[in-house]
Amino acid sequence: MTAASMPTATMRALLCREFGPPAQLSVTSRPLPEPAAGEVLIQVRACGVNFPDVLMVAGQYQVRPALPFVPGLELAGEIAAVGEGVSSERIGERVCAVVECGAMAEWATAPAERCFAIPAALAFETAAGFALVYGTSHMALVHRARLQVGESLLVLGAAGGVGLAAVELGVWLGARVIAAASSAEKLALARAYGAEAGIQYSEENLRERVFQLTEGRGADVIFDPVGGDLFDQAVRCLAWEGRHLVVGFASGRIPSLPANRALLKNMALVGVYWGAYLEREPTFIQGSLSTLFQLAATGQLRPHISRAYPLAEAGAALTELAERRALGKLILTTA
Helix, strand or coil: CEECCCCCCEEEEEEECCCCCHHHCEEEEEECCCCCCCEEEEEEEEEEECHHHHHHHHCCCCCCCCCCECCCCEEEEEEEEECCCCCHHHCCCEEEEECCCCCCECEEEEEHHHEEECCCCCCHHHHHCCHHHHHHHHHHHHHHCCCCCCCEEEEECCCEHHHHHHHHHHHHCCCEEEEEECCHHHHHHHHHCCCCEEEECCCCCHHHHHHHHCCCCCEEEEEECCCHHHHHHHHHHEEEEEEEEECCCCCCCCCCCCHHHHHHHCCEEEECCHHHHHHHCHHHHHHHHHHHHHHHHCCCCCCCEEEEEEHHHHHHHHHHHHCCCCCEEEEEECC
């Protein structure tokens, strides 16, 4: 291991000892990790809070780490040491990183190829919550849906981290964005990020309003990180040759689609799993994030962080996210 001045042998980290609600998590002292071959050691300045973290802690995510484990999928900080096969020139580099778990700590290891240089203009707090939500939304709209200028884009859960990123990127791509959310406050935020119209689906009929807003055509693309009952309603208001992007299931229920509905409208049900591209198409991920970081550094994207929690209050941050009270992105800081 090649290193700059190394810290003491222990660190503070959030620990999940058993699967359950976020409230059972606690910050404890843990041995400092060492980078294996192909890895780097990062001094974590901030880390993102994501819905998959809630699922992973509950034991309900598709990846089920061995107990005990440190949660957290994304972080930002400085490379402090490198493992075998990684150039020592990377020491001191400001990066964000995507990991399978372990981000919610003062120090973390990450594969070198999953560490992405961040612009000097981007604060660690912003970069820590950037890659997953903007990367997912960019890949979904550009690569999977092929969203075109002038098309209508319906975004469900439009004030959440990934939903708000989809609103902002949809506007940047020249689409007419319709935001759907559960409250007036959330819709106001989506409108501030460029949505032309809003649907409060706790008060309005989603299908009727979409057809009203699109003059009877329906939505060309639906961005859906919610699933459940909203999927059932939204898929019925797709336009001819529309694309329904399956991003996640924040509602807790994985829906199903009668195949005849896809046939009658020539619609496409399109899966969006950004993490798989890290393994299968890393060059695409690198290019996508480079574009997005440049847009953020020049002020063309404005990541919305509604609250920064200290690491010791990670359980409260995850609970806020699980209860769908968060607007935009939540992050943890290690200072």
